[in-house]
Amino acid sequence: xxxxxxxxxxxxxxxxxxxxxxxxxxxxxxxxxxxxxxxxxxxxxxxxxxxxxxxxxxxxxxxxxxxxxxxxxxxxxxxxxxxxxxxxxxxxxxxxxxxxxxxxxxxxxxxxxxxxxxxxxxxxxxxxxxxxxxxxxxxxxxxxxxxxxxxxxxxxxxxxxxxxxxxxxxxxxxxxxxxxxxxxxxxxxxxxxxxxxxxxxxxxxxxxxxxxxxxxxxxxxxxxxxxxxxxxxxxxxxxxxxxxxxxxxxxxxxxxxxxxxxxxxxxxxxxxxxxxxxxxxxxxxxxxxxxxxxxxxxxxxxxxxxxxxxxxxxxxxxxxxxxx
Numbered sequence: 001x002x003x004x005x006x007x008x009x010x011x012x013x014x015x016x017x018x019x020x021x022x023x024x025x026x027x028x029x030x031x032x033x034x035x036x037x038x039x040x041x042x043x044x045x046x047x048x049x050x051x052x053x054x055x056x057x058x059x060x061x062x063x064x065x066x067x068x069x070x071x072x073x074x075x076x077x078x079x080x081x082x083x084x085x086x087x088x089x090x091x092x093x094x095x096x097x098x099x100x101x102x103x104x105x106x107x108x109x110x111x112x113x114x115x116x117x118x119x120x121x122x123x124x125x126x127x128x129x130x131x132x133x134x135x136x137x138x139x140x141x142x143x144x145x146x147x148x149x150x151x152x153x154x155x156x157x158x159x160x161x162x163x164x165x166x167x168x169x170x171x172x173x174x175x176x177x178x179x180x181x182x183x184x185x186x187x188x189x190x191x192x193x194x195x196x197x198x199x200x201x202x203x204x205x206x207x208x209x210x211x212x213x214x215x216x217x218x219x220x221x222x223x224x225x226x227x228x229x230x231x232x233x234x235x236x237x238x239x240x241x242x243x244x245x246x247x248x249x250x251x252x253x254x255x256x257x258x259x260x261x262x263x264x265x266x267x268x269x270x271x272x273x274x275x276x277x278x279x280x281x282x283x284x285x286x287x288x289x290x291x292x293x294x295x296x297x298x299x300x301x302x303x304x305x306x307x308x309x310x311x312x313x314x315x316x317x318x319x320x321x322x323x324x
Contacts, residue, residue: 007040007051020045022066038157073107180242181208187310224252233259265297
């Protein structure tokens with residue numbers, strides 16, 4: 001998923017409202033398909049839509065099939081070719097082919113309501129969930145996340161080698177925790193939000209942690225150790241330290257080194273980072289743990305100014321997330 005998609009929650013809401021519901025999921029693509037595998041669309045029996053599986057080019061046909069599925073209670077896999085003209089209309093250079101799984105919620109041949117509720121509960125708790133469906137027998141389950149670690153790391157839904165078992169990967173939404181409400185953070189937060197992150201900025205200094213500097217963002221005017229326990233540092237979280245002040249950064253850094261967060265980056269020169277490493281060694285952290293810190297932060301792209309430094313940080317976060 002490119003962003004956190006609430007289609008499962010919306011499908012459950014449609015069902016509970018008595019409208020009937022179906023969930024459509026892209027299960028396979030070839031060529032220049034508009035949406036990646038795992039993209040979802042929730043459809044109600046009254047034609048309400050949330051999400052997307054095609055960028056618009058075959059959405060109407062999917063909605064028609066979804067409403068029919070709600071009526072007959074049968075799941076189905078649809079195949080669509082996206083013509084070059086349709087592809088151009090949604091901003092693609094050429095066409096492709098997509099297969100879409102359509103499942104009504106409830107009914108003898110649909111997704112069991114209890115299973116959808118369990119999936120939504122896991123997503124709401126920021127827990128990994130693998131929704132597994134056999135497209136021949138139509139058996140369904142929430143699989144053991146440990147069996148699909150490679151898929152979770154790559155955010156890669158898809159068919160298993162048998163060609164009939166589809167695994168939909170539901171990762172928690174990406175989150176950026178930015179310590180230091182400085183100029184770089186002002187550029188980084190909107191970029192990260194566009195990239196699909198849910199950002200939080202933390203700074204105990206009221207002049208920095210001000211609403212007018214970060215309009216509409218989640219701002220915590222506090223020391224990091226006062227709020228990180230509540231926020232959590234899980235495997236879908238990136239922590240970026242930007243204050244240059246050990247009194248603010250170090251407590252957050254120590255928590256991060258003991259956590260599963262996928263990225264830890266700290267601003268500062270090579271000399272500043274060497275001092276940081278010495279402090280972490282003195283605090284008892286292992287060489288392997290300290291080696292997780294990206295410092296100086298960001299890819300070396302010759303960045304000049306806050307916006308370009310923010311680009312380098314987001315690029316490095318992406319590289320670690322996708323290639324680690």
